[in-house]
Amino acid sequence: MTAGASELEVAVDKARCCGYGICAEICPDVYKLDAQGFVYIDGPVPATLADAAREGAEACPEEALTVLEA
Amino acid sequence: MTTMEQPGMAEQLERVHVGQPVHFELVEFLEDEAHALDENDLFGWLALMAPDVQYQMPVRTTRDRIDGSEFSGGMYLFDEDITTLGIKVTRLAATQSAWAEKPPSRTRRFVTNIRVFRRPGEMEEYRVTSSLLLTRNRYQESLLEFLSATRDDMIRRTEEGFRIAARTIYADQATIGTQNLAIFL
Amino acid sequence: MLLERGPRGETGPVLGDGTPVADLIDFENYEVSMRVLNDPEIHRLELKYLFGRTWNLLGHESEIPEPSDYVMRYIGEDPVIVTRDREGEIHVLLNVCAHRGMMICRSEGGKGTQFRCPYHGWTFSNTGKFLGAPIAAQQMHGSIRSKDQLGLVKARVDTFLGMIFATWDPEAPSLGDFLGDIKWYLKLMFGRTEDGIEVLGPPQRFMIKANWKCAGEQHAGDGYHNLTLHQSLQELNAMSGSEESPVAMAGLNISANGHGLRCIDTREPFINALKGQGIDHDMPPLEKLKLSPPPGMTPDQVPALTTRFNADELRVLADFAPQVGGLFPNVGTFAVPFPMPDGMSALLSLHTFIPRGPEHFEFFNWFLVEKSAPPEMRRRMSRTSNLSFGISGFVESDDADTWPQMTQAAGGYLGSQQKLRYQALLGERKPDDWPGGGHVYDGFGKDDNQWNWWLRYADFMTGRPW
Numbered sequence: 228m229t230a231g232a233s234e235l236e237v238a239v240d241k242a243r244c245c246g247y248g249i250c251a252e253i254c255p256d257v258y259k260l261d262a263q264g265f266v267y268i269d270g271p272v273p274a275t276l277a278d279a280a281r282e283g284a285e286a287c288p289e290e291a292l293t294v295l296e297a
Numbered sequence: 298m299t300t301m302e303q304p305g306m307a308e309q310l311e312r313v314h315v316g317q318p319v320h321f322e323l324v325e326f327l328e329d330e331a332h333a334l335d336e337n338d339l340f341g342w343l344a345l346m347a348p349d350v351q352y353q354m355p356v357r358t359t360r361d362r363i364d365g366s367e368f369s370g371g372m373y374l375f376d377e378d379i380t381t382l383g384i385k386v387t388r389l390a391a392t393q394s395a396w397a398e399k400p401p402s403r404t405r406r407f408v409t410n411i412r413v414f415r416r417p418g419e420m421e422e423y424r425v426t427s428s429l430l431l432t433r434n435r436y437q438e439s440l441l442e443f444l445s446a447t448r449d450d451m452i453r454r455t456e457e458g459f460r461i462a463a464r465t466i467y468a469d470q471a472t473i474g475t476q477n478l479a480i481f482l
Numbered sequence: 483m484l485l486e487r488g489p490r491g492e493t494g495p496v497l498g499d500g501t502p503v504a505d506l507i508d509f510e511n512y513e514v515s516m517r518v519l520n521d522p523e524i525h526r527l528e529l530k531y532l533f534g535r536t537w538n539l540l541g542h543e544s545e546i547p548e549p550s551d552y553v554m555r556y557i558g559e560d561p562v563i564v565t566r567d568r569e570g571e572i573h574v575l576l577n578v579c580a581h582r583g584m585m586i587c588r589s590e591g592g593k594g595t596q597f598r599c600p601y602h603g604w605t606f607s608n609t610g611k612f613l614g615a616p617i618a619a620q621q622m623h624g625s626i627r628s629k630d631q632l633g634l635v636k637a638r639v640d641t642f643l644g645m646i647f648a649t650w651d652p653e654a655p656s657l658g659d660f661l662g663d664i665k666w667y668l669k670l671m672f673g674r675t676e677d678g679i680e681v682l683g684p685p686q687r688f689m690i691k692a693n694w695k696c697a698g699e700q701h702a703g704d705g706y707h708n709l710t711l712h713q714s715l716q717e718l719n720a721m722s723g724s725e726e727s728p729v730a731m732a733g734l735n736i737s738a739n740g741h742g743l744r745c746i747d748t749r750e751p752f753i754n755a756l757k758g759q760g761i762d763h764d765m766p767p768l769e770k771l772k773l774s775p776p777p778g779m780t781p782d783q784v785p786a787l788t789t790r791f792n793a794d795e796l797r798v799l800a801d802f803a804p805q806v807g808g809l810f811p812n813v814g815t816f817a818v819p820f821p822m823p824d825g826m827s828a829l830l831s832l833h834t835f836i837p838r839g840p841e842h843f844e845f846f847n848w849f850l851v852e853k854s855a856p857p858e859m860r861r862r863m864s865r866t867s868n869l870s871f872g873i874s875g876f877v878e879s880d881d882a883d884t885w886p887q888m889t890q891a892a893g894g895y896l897g898s899q900q901k902l903r904y905q906a907l908l909g910e911r912k913p914d915d916w917p918g919g920g921h922v923y924d925g926f927g928k929d930d931n932q933w934n935w936w937l938r939y940a941d942f943m944t945g946r947p948w
Contacts, residue, residue, distance in 0.1 A: 473687065
């Protein structure tokens with residue numbers, strides 16, 4: 228699942244996500260947690276949130292989030 | 298600043314198999330070398346080194362696989378040439394004050410798993426890897442100390458016989474379990 | 483005048499048989515009970531009173547040069563992760579998971595912005611912050627402790643000349659105050675160039691079946707053992723002296739806050755390779771240093787010394803350079819000019835002695851070079867260092883065979899009642915023109931430094947370190 232048109236896309240590897248929630252803590256506007264606490268991204272990553280989104284992706288202990296630079 | 302190197306096995310070198318005469322010769326050479334050291338014939342051992350010998354034992358550090366080799370490319374437990382080996386041997390064999398080995402350690406070197414590869418080039422040189430299990434005992438200590446390692450050697454045939462032109466010793470421990478290396482591996 | 487010390491009226495802790503710890507040191511007769519070298523109770527007390535409070539040397543900055551580098555080391559018997567964060571700050575974190583006590587980091591070094599415990603997945607940043615646990619929705623850290631309370635325990639960190647120190651004690655003075663007057667001398671050993679020094683690689687590590695204090699107190703300033711234990715330096719003709727002027731015994735012992743150094747008098751060369759080199763007693767220091775550069779430096783680096791050192795310091799560097807010493811409690815420091823058959827060479831080294839129970843310690847040995855050292859000099863220094871010091875060095879391999887025997891002797895019934903004696907005391911003598919601080923003992927190296935080391939030990943062990 229990838230984000231839409233913006234300078235940043237983030238790929239989510241759902242199989243890897245363990246529900247740490249660290250990404251959502253760092254960048255709650257980009258990383259949402261479903262009822263079980265697993266991550267999903269429901270829209271494009273605005274340019275203003277690019278830095279926080281990168282930080283959130285890097286913080287994942289399972290490396291479930293990959294930033295794909297435009 | 299530190300580079301890590303892999304103690305790789307010889308990939309493209311021509312294997313010298315068990316049964317080929319030179320394989321037997323090199324096994325005999327390594328057994329004679331171990332015998333010289335176990336018998337404390339240090340000058341006899343030194344004579345088996347080539348004048349351009351490089352004798353090294355890199356420090357080993359526990360690492361995760363993703364962080365590369367456990368062996369350091371810059372820091373050593375032995376880092377010797379013929380001069381420094383000569384000084385160490387002279388001290389142990391010919392001075393009165395080599396207290397570390399006075400009285401001498403009782404050692405036994407078990408040299409096994411000998412694999413021989415022919416190196417390309419004009420000189421007759423072989424890459425020889427071997428496993429070393431060394432037992433060490435001093436004073437009235439009832440327990441044996443162990444040191445386990447693999448040696449990666451370059452052995453050259455000369456008119457006087459085989460000579461060790463290079464040895465790299467890769468220990469099976471990151472923290473060495475004996476109080477010094479006043480003995481050779 | 484000797485450093486005066488008497489019992490301060492405090493016994494400190496009392497051992498199981500009723501012996502106050504303060505009684506282990508005989509302040510009137512300058513003797514120490516050998517019991518300290520082989521007693522499990524005293525060992526446990528040291529972990530609390532000494533290693534739990536002092537500044538501990540963990541490594542060198544050049545081992546973790548980049549953000550997210552880390553190494554794993556020890557304060558006493560506690561494993562700690564030494565990290566460099568994104569901003570370049572160094573953190574020292576207790577390597578014990580806040581959840582169920584697992585050791586989080588089991589590698590001795592590498593790169594990582596986070597540490598994830600393999601047991602339940604609790605994850606901590608390299609600054610020690612608790613980031614979270616799997617299935618955050620279940621809040622597996624519960625609600626009794628907030629996430630802020632569940633970070634890794636952090637030590638106070640500071641560095642000096644690239645050496646990384648840490649303490650658990652919030653009341654400890656600054657590292658600078660802890661080191662005190664010894665800093666001036668350490669700069670002459672390890673702070674000589676703009677770029678500074680760096681390690682050749684990770685430290686050698688090897689186990690010695692001895693109490694760590696055998697090595698600790700020796701490094702505070704035992705020069706005397708050079709004559710006998712390291713007699714091979716003379717037998718191999720590397721050095722020579724005489725009855726009136728024994729090898730390397732002339733100079734000044736420096737002692738400050740329990741740390742010790744020997745400034746060796748090199749006006750009259752005892753290293754044979756330096757004799758007859760035209761190094762004149764009365765030469766200006768800079769000229770002398772060009773002919774015989776400080777260990778690890780090349781002659782063309784010598785002029786730049788004037789930008790870092792004043793005239794007094796240069797004089798000390800040329801004639802009485804500190805060469806060997808130790809920091810309280812468990813550190814060895816070396817900047818030694820060393821002869822090779824083809825000319826002079828040198829070694830720079832740091833040691834730490836990490837206790838592993840009362841009868842074992844792990845010897846950590848770093849070899850260093852100036853960062854600006856050319857490749858050929860690095861190789862030469864590595865060979866010189868390994869020839870003489872460390873696990874296979876012909877000088878230090880002899881020390882490794884004395885300490886276990888002292889420890890074993892101290893395990894006996896009568897042995898434990900015998901004494902370590904420090905009764906050959908020079909007394910403080912400071913030349914009028916001596917620019918350095920600390921307690922200065924000018925003359926034949928005697929027991930003064932080592933006695934001061936034990937006084938510092940007594941301070942810590944009776945609960946009055948600061």
